Amino acid sequence: MKRSHFTREIIELVVITLLLFVVIRFIIHGYHMQSSNMQPSISNNAYIMVNRTSYMIGKPQRGDAVVLHYPPDTNIDVMGRIIGLPGDTIKADKQHISINGTVLNEPYVQKPYNPEGHEWKVADNSYFVLNDNRQVTDDSRNWGPVTQDMIVGKAVVVFWPTSSWQVINTYSSTFTPVKNTP
Template sequence: MKRSHFTREIIELIVITLLLFVVIRFIIHGYHMQSANMQPAISTDAYVMVNRTSYMLGKPQRGDAVVLHYPPDTNIDVMGRIIGLPGDTIKTDNQHVTVNGTVLNEAYVKTPFNPEGHEWKVPADAYFILNDNRQMTDDSRNWGPVNRDMIVGKAVVVFWPVNTWQIINSYPSTYTQIKDQP
């Protein structure tokens, strides 16, 4: 009787350990923010929890903060915010970003800045990603729209340092007025 109880406990411990391993390895990913591209909301040296499975069930949305493979060097991961979806037309001038004819009122951007006016048409299965710190111009304004397979996952929570803990806002009210392209 005692032997079967002990065996059951060992099996339960192994199953729990495997479940934790799967969750940590394949679903949740910790990302160490090493640049100022998402300031002021997310500080340099913060740690962010990224949900790797969030886009298995749904599509990326405008406003989502995402971690992606850096297009010039896919061995490096960076963070940005999805501004444009497949089919969208993005226009910039020196101070504004326009999506499908709607000028964005981006409360999360401290200093609006675009080095030059430009227009992009986001291709199918690609996304237009900008930094919140617009003075850091290493984003889709430089490398163009990013293919879906470059996105690692949705950034969900800043968990370190503890005094900066926060759920990452996707600012849905900023994007509700945008009409999807036919």
């Protein structure tokens, strides 16, 4: 009688361990960000939790901080903020970014910087991703919009260092005035 109870507890422990492994490995994943491209929102050398399944259910939204495969070398992952959705027209001048004719007021950008004026049309199934630290121009201004399959997942929490712990803000009020394209 005691042996079957012990066996059941071992099986339950193994099942719970496997479930936790699946959740941690395939749904939520930790990433070490080693660049300054998201400062001041997220500091250099921060560890973030990324929900890798978030876009299986829904579509990426403006303001989402995402981890994506770096277009020039897809073996490297980088982080950026989705600014433009499929069908959007993005315009940049020296100081401002506008989406579909609406100039963004971006509180997460400490020092606006665009080396040159330019306009992009975001294709279907593509997203325009910019760094919060606009002086680092290695983003969609350089390599263009990225397709959804390049996006690893939505960054949700900075968990290390503990002094920087935060839920990552999507700044939804920044993007509310932007009109969607038909």
